Amino acid sequence: MTKNRTSSRRGPKKPRTGGVGRRAQPSPRRGWLLLGGIICAVIIVVTVAASLWRTDRASRLSEQPRRTEHPANASGRDEPAVPNEPGSSSHQPISQPAESALTPEEQDRALRQAQLEVARRLAAAFPDDSNAAFLMGMVCLEQGDVVAAAEHLERSLELRPGRADAYDHLGRTALLKGEYEKAVALFRKALEDDPKIPGAHFRMARALVLSGKQKEAISALEKDLEISPTAVETYSLRGEAYLQLREYSKAKESYEAAIQIKPDHTKAYYGLATACARLGLKDRSREYRQKFKELEAEDRKAGRHWRQVLDPLRGTRVSVAHTHTDVGRVYHAHGHVDRAKQLWQEAATLDPNNIVCRFELAALYMREQRPLDALRLHEELTRIDPENGVSYFLIGTISAQLNRFEEAERAYKKVIEVAPERSDGYRALAQLYMQVNRNGPEAKKLASKAVELEPSAANYFVLAGACDKNGDRVGALSALEQAVKLDPRNAQYQRMYQLIQRRR
Secondary structure (H helix, E strand, O other), rough: OOHHHHHHHHHHOOOOOOHHHHHOOOOOHHHHHHHHHHHHHHHHHOOOOOHHHHHHHHHHHHOOOOOOOOOOOOOOOOOOOOOOOOOOOOOOOOOOOHHHHHHHHHHHHHHHHHHHHHHHHHHOOOOOOOOHHHHHHHHHHHOOHHHHHHHHHHHHHHHHOOHHHHHHHHHHHHOOOHHHHHHHHHHHHHHHOOOOOOOHHHHHHHHHHOOOHHHHHHHHHHHHHHOOOOOHHHHHHHHHHEEEEEEHHHHHHHHHHHHHHHOOOOOHHHHHHHHHHHHHHHHHHHHHHHHHHHHHHHHHHHHHHHHHHHHHHHHHHHOOOOOHHHHHHHHOOOOOOHHHHHHHHHHHHHHOHHHHHHHHHHHHHHHHOOHHHHHHHHHHHHHHHOOHHHHHHHHHHHHHHHHHHHHHHHHHHHHHHHOOOOOHHHHHHHHHHHHHOHHHHHHHHHHHHHHHOOOOOOHHHHHHHHHHHHHHHHHHHHHHHHHHHHHHOOOOHHHHHHHHHOOO
């Protein structure tokens, strides 16, 4: 099953990434970057942590995943009416099928129709929004309409020229249709705008191999390996390209690299057997061919089992939840908060493991001053992903706001456990201890660790407070001097420095 997922990530059959249509769940790094945006909502209700987060996260906001070109209206403003889709009398929520009354096949069709309808309404409401056109194209790809998908993706490019995700998905559609030269040109355009699109170099290399341009393919694969050094499929395809160039030693090295990373990578053993045969290594060739046959038999058996246990309806629900999540982002960016909330809630119901819609809802609930609802969602997120340091951090922050000291302490300790290389958990726990006047020496120790990991102005400021709490006036002034040096415009740092300096 791991093999199937790897293949799907690399191949053109499941176009699930790019822009607001990005399907992948947040990586740990992206989750921490999302914290910069989410924490802005928490600032409204958190006391001591407020000034620290404003300075500590400001520089990270620009790193958030690209979502939309349209600024969202401020919370609390009246929402503009969403234009009706042509031919519709109102903009009513799309209801989900009553599962008990429908067969699985009927539920699947109803969900797919709802997915298409959601995208159509978005495109009709915002015809000049590149993201709306892009998502319409993504839904068409999900449902197998390659021609319509290409039309909508091209429209998204008209509205925002040079967007890499649209070029990448147009390249995928061309690859699916066997238009290899066109696919290569589209992937090149995508990479001009974003040279590190995951898998784009690989997909371009696949098109180059299929069009007989092996040397160019190898060059593209080398670039892909710079981005993803453990990409098994990339090593395997490079071996295939070397085989076709009759460079058998290099082919053998590439296939060996693939099985070193993934010892049960079936295709690599077939390539190794071929390369060894061409090199005159007959015993090795027989050994690898036998291994290939064994793995192929296991693959067939696993494939039969997978087909028996596969739940197509579950896959459809996950796909529709992704669409609802992405469409909700565009509505939210246009100021239609209620519509976005409805779509994110439906997404959470459709897919109990959808992380992104829960993050969006939790941030929205904090802006609406509904901390208990946000807390519930972050607790769900930690159950989905026990290594989710961002949600543990926000559980701590919300719990501190609600005066739940033990829960906040437990959550911040969990942040330190799952992300010991980051300063966030140490700093937050130090702040918590200072807020409640407990564990003064431990607060100082934690703040010192935060500075050691990240010598930022915010961390020095927390260290200064911890030193002051422990009667270390010299240490407090020294830490504040560093904070002021790193952020000379911060009036709060200046005031605290002057206050401690005047003490005798």
